[in-house]
Amino acid sequence: SQQGEEDPQALSIQEGENATMNCSYKTSINNLQWYRQNSGRGLVHLILIRSNEREKHSGRLRVTLDTSKKSSSLLITASRAADTASYFCATDALMDSSYKLIFGSGTRLLVRP
Amino acid sequence: GAGVSQTPSNKVTEKGKYVELRCDPISGHTALYWYRQSLGQGPEFLIYFQGTGAADDSGLPNDRFFAVRPEGSVSTLKIQRTERGDSAVYLCASSSGTGTHEQFFGPGTRLTVL
Numbered sequence: 001s002q003q004g005e006e007d008p009q010a011l012s013i014q015e016g017e018n019a020t021m022n023c024s025y026k027t028s029i030n031n032l033q034w035y036r037q038n039s040g041r042g043l044v045h046l047i048l049i050r051s052n053e054r055e056k057h058s059g060r061l062r063v064t065l066d067t068s069k070k071s072s073s074l075l076i077t078a079s080r081a082a083d084t085a086s087y088f089c090a091t092d093a094l095m096d097s098s099y100k101l102i103f104g105s106g107t108r109l110l111v112r113p
Numbered sequence: 114g115a116g117v118s119q120t121p122s123n124k125v126t127e128k129g130k131y132v133e134l135r136c137d138p139i140s141g142h143t144a145l146y147w148y149r150q151s152l153g154q155g156p157e158f159l160i161y162f163q164g165t166g167a168a169d170d171s172g173l174p175n176d177r178f179f180a181v182r183p184e185g186s187v188s189t190l191k192i193q194r195t196e197r198g199d200s201a202v203y204l205c206a207s208s209s210g211t212g213t214h215e216q217f218f219g220p221g222t223r224l225t226v227l
Contacts, residue, residue: 041202042220088155098169100146101216103155
């Protein structure tokens with residue numbers, strides 16, 4: 001079973017607007033990562049935030065992490081049509097020596113030109 | 114190659130048949146993971162290799178699934194007596210070592226069991 005839940009499940013916005021996706025998880029974690037997936041195939045790593053960090057930026061991406069609420073958000077600013085994809089958060093559980101990723105169910109983002 | 118490669122990209126088989134899915138990780142990456150992704154869902158962990166050994170196979174759904182990595186590089190996921198419920202995209206990922214690292218994913222193999 002998957003650990004994470006993401007909301008919204010689907011998001012449709014106009015090009016140029018900001019997109020915010022949220023992720024919740026259940027157990028204590030080492031780190032949280034966000035991935036992007038086009039057309040249901042390979043995933044592309046976007047950003048990793050460690051459990052002792054609260055906010056991280058990478059280009060147009062901003063990720064926050066609230067370990068007390070076991071939640072994270074991904075903000076994409078000034079969205080482009082090319083940002084259309086599915087976005088997943090993934091965590092690796094504290095004390096899990098395999099560092100396997102537990103994925104959320106994803107948010108499908110549609111950016112309308 | 115520069116990235117993780119997986120073959121075949123698509124595999125159609127009949128119920129009850131045996132299939133093998135191959136993953137070629139990034140050169141030098143010691144950690145290799147297999148995940149399975151059903152339509153509309155996020156990937157689910159199957160098995161993790163550190164070097165040649167399966168360090169965590171807790172995600173394998175049953176004993177029809179088996180994976181090997183005999184030389185610590187290429188890995189093969191083997192599914193016996195396939196069932197329609199095995200239809201999914203099988204993703205392989207590799208990373209550079211122990212601890213939390215970015216996992217680099219291959220393009221996946223789409224398995225369809227008729």
